[in-house]
Amino acid sequence: MIVALIAACEIGFWVLLAAGLATRYLLKMPRTGLALLLCEPLLEVVLLVATALDLKNGADPNWTHGLAALYIGYTVGHGHRTVKWLDGQAAHRLGGAPPPPKPPRYGMARARHEGTVWLGTLTAAVVATVLLQLAIWYVDDPSRVTSLESWRYVAWRAAGIHGLIALSYAVWPRKAPAGEPEGRLEKERVHR
Numbered sequence: 001m002i003v004a005l006i007a008a009c010e011i012g013f014w015v016l017l018a019a020g021l022a023t024r025y026l027l028k029m030p031r032t033g034l035a036l037l038l039c040e041p042l043l044e045v046v047l048l049v050a051t052a053l054d055l056k057n058g059a060d061p062n063w064t065h066g067l068a069a070l071y072i073g074y075t076v077g078h079g080h081r082t083v084k085w086l087d088g089q090a091a092h093r094l095g096g097a098p099p100p101p102k103p104p105r106y107g108m109a110r111a112r113h114e115g116t117v118w119l120g121t122l123t124a125a126v127v128a129t130v131l132l133q134l135a136i137w138y139v140d141d142p143s144r145v146t147s148l149e150s151w152r153y154v155a156w157r158a159a160g161i162h163g164l165i166a167l168s169y170a171v172w173p174r175k176a177p178a179g180e181p182e183g184r185l186e187k188e189r190v191h192r
Contacts, residue, residue, distance in 0.1 A: 002064035025094035066151030077124030
């Protein structure tokens, strides 16, 4: 049941996002579109409550409960940035706004950008760990929570790997080609 709910939340995320952006830019109803976009966190609340109820009703904690915690963590850590980026793209393509800036490609500006994205992954790992620990305490049976404990390591492995990748941009910064600025955000050169 939890896997189906995770899939439904992911589908719901994209449906609400498309509906919110279409309402905002195609139907020219920015407040209604914003209201639809603000409903997206409710999907994670539904998933959280359903997972807690599943455990309360005696379900054995398994990989689906751990995946639900990671999904919620990812949404908390990266959801806002994803929605903001897609909103900028929709504003440009559907609303006539100027093209949004692209992230820096070179030097320490790129390293700072990658570090900021990594902070989202770090936030995701923290949120997932807190949810998993709450579930472990809730179940209160060490023999039944080994799968939940293993998901904490998955969250932190992902954060560690992403951190190493982000750090590599600072240790080995990519140099800009001659004549191209290094530190500012790039503008889209071609309108589509």
